[in-house]
Structures are given as structure tokens and as C-alpha cells.
């Protein structure tokens with residue numbers, strides 16, 4: 001089958017590698033001549049195990065370049081950190097993408113870098129066209145009616161930063177800022193460097209003056225606020241951050257349909273997942289694996305894309321709900337954070353619970369932490 005894929009992120013490149021590995025004729029178009037946005041992402045052990053069943057060599061290479069972390073350290077002002085179990089790997093997004101691209105090319109895919117596709121119609125000669133062009137997909141917007149697309153920005157502001165210090169854990173430091181709260185999601189992604197995503201409540205963001213502060217000043221202010229957690233290190237914005245765009249809000253992307261004729265949406269172009277559960281990359285790569293499996297066996301490309309649409313949408317329902325609950329918990333942080341440190345850590349760990357937002361927090365703690373004396 002002749003497959004065109006637009007976008008060389010984790011979704012598009014995984015599709016190119018897996019489809020080329022099954023002898024499909026794949027051409028991937030990536031608008032950037034080189035480089036990418038962002039810093040490190042978390043890769044979870046169960047995701048890597050699943051991927052290893054499809055391409056053990058790829059997983060071997062990813063692990064050679066990833067940094068393992070163990071345990072989550074949750075700290076709140078005036079209390080020692082609470083340590084929860086957990087483990088994962090951090091990897092630089094740029095490294096992950098170049099390993100994926102290398103794999104796609106050695107399996108026979110053509111990767112045309114520096115080629116921005118201006119309109120889906122230019123790919124009319126392909127049997128299947130996969131739009132893996134990210135959350136801001138312009139090609140999806142041109143066909144928003146066909147896909148039933150809805151996008152909006154919502155939730156807390158965040159800044160994607162790099163800390164020039166190594167780490168062996170996932171840290172969640174919570175601090176007071178202005179008249180609200182700020183916290184970081186911090187994990188290693190390469191030797192000597194840590195991804196440090198800062199999120200703030202709206203009141204902290206306004207009170208600190210981040211709404212009008214130049215980026216350099218804002219980064220220095222964040223260093224001062226998080227000084228106790230930086231071990232003498234410095235912060236700098238993630239690569240690809242425009243000078244006046246340190247702060248973002250989560251971009252929610254939903255589509256009623258992920259396929260239309262011979263075209264399908266994949267990864268963030270189809271569905272975004274709040275970064276607080278660290279799964280967007282994984283889901284994009286799993287979309288690709290499902291789609292390749294179906295392209296291999298369905299009688300036609302259109303049928304494969306239709307089945308992909310219903311199957312993946314179904315599979316993702318649970319994790320999308322978890323991500324919404326996690327984002328909602330962080331959006332309502334002041335409601336939970338005044339609890340004793342152990343209780344707050346317990347709530348944070350259970351932030352994907354459907355019950356938690358529905359009942360008073362004390363009752364929830366009593367039900368789920370019976371030995372805490374409530």
C-alpha cells in the first residue's frame with residue numbers, strides 16, 4: 001500500500017517505521033528541516049514492553065539513550081517529601097525522534113524533511129493519507145467539518161523548562177507563589193539534565209506578574225521561587241520556545257471522527273491528553289501500531305481507517321477520562337493542598353479517581369486511607 005504521512009513526531013515516525021517494516025511503501029513529510037520542540041518525555045515500562053513485541057531493536061536503542069528514574073517525591077512547604085513508588089524512563093524528545101527516524105529509514109521509509117504539506121489534496125495519489133501533524137494541525141482544520149473537530153485552550157498555565165542538574169527520581173515540588181501555588185513536574189531526560197515543567201494557579205500567575213513579564217525575567221523569578229528544589233542549578237526554556245511564549249495552556253483537541261475516506265488523524269492531531277499523566281507520546285505511538293496492524297489485514301485502506309477510528313476511540317476512552325480528572329485535580333489544587341503532606345500525596349496519587357471530585361475530601365480520605373485515623 002502507498003502511504004503518505006504528514007508529521008515527523010513520535011506518532012508519524014512510529015507509523016513510518018512499523019509500516020515500512022511490513023513492506024508498505026511509506027513517505028513521511030516533516031516541515032522542519034531539523035530539530036523539534038520540547039525537552040524530555042516520560043516513557044513507561046509497560047509501553048516499552050508492548051513496543052518491544054513489535055520492534056525490539058527500536059526499544060533497545062531507546063533504552064540505551066533514556067535515563068531511568070525511580071520513585072516520586074512529593075514536597076509541600078514545611079514538610080519532608082513524601083515518597084511514592086513508581087518508575088519510568090525519561091528521554092530527550094529530539095533523541096527519541098532521531099532514533100525513530102533512523103529506524104524508519106533503515107526499514108525503507110522515505111522521510112522528506114523541510115517539506116510542509118500545504119493542503120491534503122496534494123497527496124491525492126496515495127492509498128492512505130495519515131495526518132500526524134500535531135495538536136495545531138492545519139490540515140485537520142481545513143477539513144474540520146469532515147472530522148467534527150473541536151479545539152480549545154484550558155486549564156492552568158505551564159512553562160516547559162530545562163534544569164541543568166541530573167536527577168534519579170520524578171519530583172513534584174509544590175510552593176506558594178503570589179497568593180496562589182506553583183509546582184513542577186520534574187524528571188531526568190538525559191545525563192545531567194532534568195525536564196522541569198512549571199504549572200501555576202491562575203491567581204499565582206497574575207499576582208507574580210507573569211502575564212506581562214519578559215521571558216528572561218520570568219525564568220529568573222521561577223529560579224528564585226523554586227530555589228530550594230534546584231540544587232544550585234539554573235532553568236532555561238525548552239528548545240523551540242518563542243521569546244514571548246514561555247507560558248502555554250493545554251490545548252484540548254477532540255474530533256468526532258478520526259477518519260474520512262482515505263485520510264485519518266493520528267496522535268495529537270486526533271486527540272490530546274493532558275501532560276500531567278505523561279501519555280501523549282505513548283498514545284500517538286500506539287495509534288500508529290493499531291493502524292499498521294489494520295492496514296495489513298483490512299481489504300481496503302478506507303476500511304482499515306474506519307476500523308482504526310472506532311477501535312482506537314474506544315480504547316482511549318478510559319485514559320482520556322483519567323487525563324481529564326488529573327487536569328481537573330490540578331485545576332482545583334487549593335481545595336486539596338492544605339491537607340497534611342501524607343494526605344495530600346495520597347490525593348495527588350489518586351487524582352484520576354472519579355469519586356474524588358464528587359464527595360468531600362475528608363470523606364474520600366476516610367474511605368481510601370482508613371488507617372490515617374479519620
Ligand SMILES: Cc1cc2nc3c(=O)[nH]c(=O)nc-3n(C[C@H](O)[C@H](O)[C@H](O)COP(=O)(O)OP(=O)(O)OC[C@H]3O[C@@H](n4cnc5c(N)ncnc54)[C@H](O)[C@@H]3O)c2cc1C
Nearest residue numbers: 007009010011031042117133134267268278279280281282
Ligand atoms: C509540556 C508537555 C509535556 C509532555 N510530556 C509528555 C510525557 O512526559 N510523555 C508523553 O508521552 N507525552 C508528553 N507530552 C505529549 C507529547 O509531546 C505529544 O502528545 C506528542 O508529541 C504527540 O505526538 P504527535 O506525533 O501526534 O505530534 P507532534 O509530536 O506534535 O508532531 C507533529 C509533527 O508534525 C509536523 N507538522 C505539522 N504540520 C505539518 C505540515 N503541514 N507538513 C509537515 N509537517 C508538519 C510538526 O513539525 C511536528 O514535527 C507532553 C506535552 C507537553 C506540551
